[in-house]
Amino acid sequence: MKYLTEYRDPELARTLVDRINRTATKRWTLMEVCGGQTHTIVKQGINEVLSEAVEMIHGPGCPVCVTPLEQIDRALHLAANPDVIFTSFGDMLRVPGSECDLLQIRARGGNVRVVYSPLDAVKLAQKHPDKEVVFFAVGFETTAPANAMAVWRARELGIENFSVLVSHVTVPPAMVALLEDPSNRVQAFLAAGHVCTIMGWKEYEPLVERYEVPIIVTGFEPLDILEGIWMAVRQLEDGRHEVENQYVRAVRREGNRPAQDLVSTVFQPVDRGWRGIGTIPASGLGLRPEFAAYDAEKKFGLEDIHAEESPDCRAGEVLKGQLKPHQCPSFGTRCTPETPLGAPMVSSEGACAAYYNFGRLRAGAGA
Amino acid sequence: MTTITARRTPTIQGIACPTPVSNHTHVQLGHGSGGKMSAELLRERFLPRFASPFLAELGDGARVPVSGSEVVVSTDTFVVSPIEFPGGNIGHLAVHGTVNDLAMMGATPKYLSAGFVLEEGLELAVLDRVLDAMAAAAEACGVEIVTGDTKVVDRGRADGLYVNTTGIGFLHDGFRPSPTRARTGDSVLVSGPLGRHGMAIMAVREGLAFDSEIVSDTASLAPVVASLRDRLGADVHCLRDATRGGLASALNEIARASKVGVVLSRPAPVPGPVEAACEMLGLDPLYVANEGVLVAFVASEREEEALDAMRSQGVGAEGVKIGSVVGEHPGMVVQRTGLGGSRVVDMLPGDQLPRIC
Numbered sequence: 053m054k055y056l057t058e059y060r061d062p063e064l065a066r067t068l069v070d071r072i073n074r075t076a077t078k079r080w081t082l083m084e085v086c087g088g089q090t091h092t093i094v095k096q097g098i099n100e101v102l103s104e105a106v107e108m109i110h111g112p113g114c115p116v117c118v119t120p121l122e123q124i125d126r127a128l129h130l131a132a133n134p135d136v137i138f139t140s141f142g143d144m145l146r147v148p149g150s151e152c153d154l155l156q157i158r159a160r161g162g163n164v165r166v167v168y169s170p171l172d173a174v175k176l177a178q179k180h181p182d183k184e185v186v187f188f189a190v191g192f193e194t195t196a197p198a199n200a201m202a203v204w205r206a207r208e209l210g211i212e213n214f215s216v217l218v219s220h221v222t223v224p225p226a227m228v229a230l231l232e233d234p235s236n237r238v239q240a241f242l243a244a245g246h247v248c249t250i251m252g253w254k255e256y257e258p259l260v261e262r263y264e265v266p267i268i269v270t271g272f273e274p275l276d277i278l279e280g281i282w283m284a285v286r287q288l289e290d291g292r293h294e295v296e297n298q299y300v301r302a303v304r305r306e307g308n309r310p311a312q313d314l315v316s317t318v319f320q321p322v323d324r325g326w327r328g329i330g331t332i333p334a335s336g337l338g339l340r341p342e343f344a345a346y347d348a349e350k351k352f353g354l355e356d357i358h359a360e361e362s363p364d365c366r367a368g369e370v371l372k373g374q375l376k377p378h379q380c381p382s383f384g385t386r387c388t389p390e391t392p393l394g395a396p397m398v399s400s401e402g403a404c405a406a407y408y409n410f411g412r413l414r415a416g417a418g419a
Numbered sequence: 420m421t422t423i424t425a426r427r428t429p430t431i432q433g434i435a436c437p438t439p440v441s442n443h444t445h446v447q448l449g450h451g452s453g454g455k456m457s458a459e460l461l462r463e464r465f466l467p468r469f470a471s472p473f474l475a476e477l478g479d480g481a482r483v484p485v486s487g488s489e490v491v492v493s494t495d496t497f498v499v500s501p502i503e504f505p506g507g508n509i510g511h512l513a514v515h516g517t518v519n520d521l522a523m524m525g526a527t528p529k530y531l532s533a534g535f536v537l538e539e540g541l542e543l544a545v546l547d548r549v550l551d552a553m554a555a556a557a558e559a560c561g562v563e564i565v566t567g568d569t570k571v572v573d574r575g576r577a578d579g580l581y582v583n584t585t586g587i588g589f590l591h592d593g594f595r596p597s598p599t600r601a602r603t604g605d606s607v608l609v610s611g612p613l614g615r616h617g618m619a620i621m622a623v624r625e626g627l628a629f630d631s632e633i634v635s636d637t638a639s640l641a642p643v644v645a646s647l648r649d650r651l652g653a654d655v656h657c658l659r660d661a662t663r664g665g666l667a668s669a670l671n672e673i674a675r676a677s678k679v680g681v682v683l684s685r686p687a688p689v690p691g692p693v694e695a696a697c698e699m700l701g702l703d704p705l706y707v708a709n710e711g712v713l714v715a716f717v718a719s720e721r722e723e724e725a726l727d728a729m730r731s732q733g734v735g736a737e738g739v740k741i742g743s744v745v746g747e748h749p750g751m752v753v754q755r756t757g758l759g760g761s762r763v764v765d766m767l768p769g770d771q772l773p774r775i776c
Binding site: 056060061062065066069094095096097098099100101142143146155156158159160168274389390409 | 443444445446447448449455625694698700701756757758759760761762763765768769
């Protein structure tokens with residue numbers, strides 16, 4: 053398929069693997085920020101073929117994994133309301149809250165629907181004026197413009213039965229939090245290409261200076277990731293620390309200005325809790341006061357719903373690369389993909405789920 | 420300075436697992452996905468109540484003794500929405516589905532029953548098209564619809580129409596393919612490109628349009644099975660049609676039933692438009708439903724003959740080898756990637772959910 057198969061060519065990929073292995077004089081620790089990149093790395097076995105040159109730490113960039121338990125519980129509460137049609141991206145449906153997940157709420161009679169675009173949720177609101185339609189607005193800077201557009205559009209159309217449960221997070225504050233942590237092990241980042249199509253990379257320029265860490269804006273196909281790793285390893289070997297753009301076919305330094313303007317019209321930075329990590333100041337987006345009428349938390353009085361994460365889940369340490377998933381006492385016993393204690397076990401490509409499958413393979417092979 | 424601290428506040432729940440997600444109290448859509456939840460529903464609720472050695476084999480049908488010989492019985496219920504889709508309608512599926520289940524058991528399909536649940540208000544023209552499709556498909560498959568039943572329910576209590584078909588087929592000497600018969604060294608073949616049925620349905624439901632329309636692959640696989648039987652006989656070890664849960668689920672079921680490992684060394688064939696639709700919707704074609712693709716495990720020394728036999732039939736014209744059976748990692752399916760890495764192709768818990776990122 054055009055624009056895809058070119059970036060999956062196995063021979064070119066093997067050439068890059070050789071180059072990385074030849075360039076690395078020691079084993080470097082890299083973090084890919086985005087869950088989409090983790091998906092490709094695990095699916096293609098990139099971590100396995102590069103295991104001598106780099107250790108890949110799967111970063112906190114999976115919206116499914118980092119949406120805090122409290123927000124999931126609020127979503128469950130809304131979805132159980134008979135007056136509400138609750139809309140969400142597909143893979144949020146299986147994320148466990150304190151007691152159940154959205155799929156179970158649906159089985160008990162909740163009106164839960166998967167949409168591919170938040171604008172479809174706005175259309176649903178037009179079609180069902182007697183119902184309240186709520187969209188679960190999660191994700192990073194990548195999904196923020198479309199979600200902002202839905203709110204903006206609802207206001208333009210004078211739609212009053214539409215609101216959003218916002219749990220947006222942003223990348224740079226999470227990277228700062230990781231870098232400021234005294235036990236940080238990450239030596240270079242692969243920044244999330246899709247986030248940068250919106251935001252550009254100007255935000256990362258102060259970070260490479262202050263923390264002396266290479267940041268490579270990287271795409272999502274196997275060749276993108278391998279090239280991003282190669283660029284990072286070269287910087288590390290040369291003792292450089294710069295922002296480099298691997299994803300040239302999609303990302304410019306300034307990013308997408310109209311999208312940024314729309315996001316800042318509708319949203320403003322807020323403190324946000326990250327599942328398994330805790331609250332990071334100014335690391336999220338919330339609705340501006342002028343759009344408060346579209347805030348499901350206010351509309352339905354959800355502020356009083358609070359939840360504590362399992363004290364046994366050590367996802368925070370896993371996401372920081374301090375603990376390998378299999379070193380967690382709950383791993384594979386009380387915490388499995390069918391009964392996840394924490395978020396990295398939820399998404400099939402989350403760090404813990406990836407280890408779980410890989411470990412079963414090794415065990416089966418008798419290694 | 421910003422620091423990250425995982426919350427460690429003890430809660431009233433103590434060390435109890437806060438997410439007993441598998442303790443379901445109501446039926447979920449995932450219970451019908453063909454994945455782990457479906458298997459759990461069968462294992463925990465159906466099998467203990469219906470004790471039968473035939474049922475316990477969990478094949479696509481049951482081989483039962485009838486006056487000194489063995490016949491195969493299989494049943495399937497069809498609830499597809501929309502009723503009509505590019506490449507066919509629920510009537511084609513209802514015939515092909517049961518015919519294929521009988522064929523996977525090694526039988527030549529012969530007789531079908533058909534039961535209908537019709538919703539008040541269904542257009543008779545739609546019913547006519549479904550019945551025409553069933554009649555044409557039955558004739559093409561050489562099966563006879565010999566008995567049936569119709570029920571009508573109030574508007575809103577069904578989605579247009581549902582069909583159940585039950586089939587009887589006859590076995591041939593020395594040909595007993597079974598999911599338990601995969602052996603180390605076997606070659607793993609698929610009869611055609613993946614994902615067409617599931618994505619044809621999904622494209623209609625999501626209102627997706629592509630340069631070339633995705634058409635369901637609904638078809639009878641009986642000619643491919645007959646051809647394999649004639650050429651290879653008992654060297655055909657397992658047959659499975661890759662319906663709900665896709666190729667990945669079919670392979671996992673065989674790997675578990677035969678206690679062997681499966682290695683996919685070559686990429687499974689996926690048509691361009693299906694690949695594009697899957698990319699767009701965040702789905703993996705290995706888990707997308709097919710209605711005219713089978714996977715065959717055959718003795719490796721006869722792999723070329725098996726491919727010839729497959730390709731001699733229209734529906735198997737694009738048959739290819741995708742992997743082989745190994746003694747390592749029993750019960751697991753592993754895909755070798757273009758890079759030389761590997762990836763576990765597990766059974767999904769429930770329905771495949773589109774990914775955000």
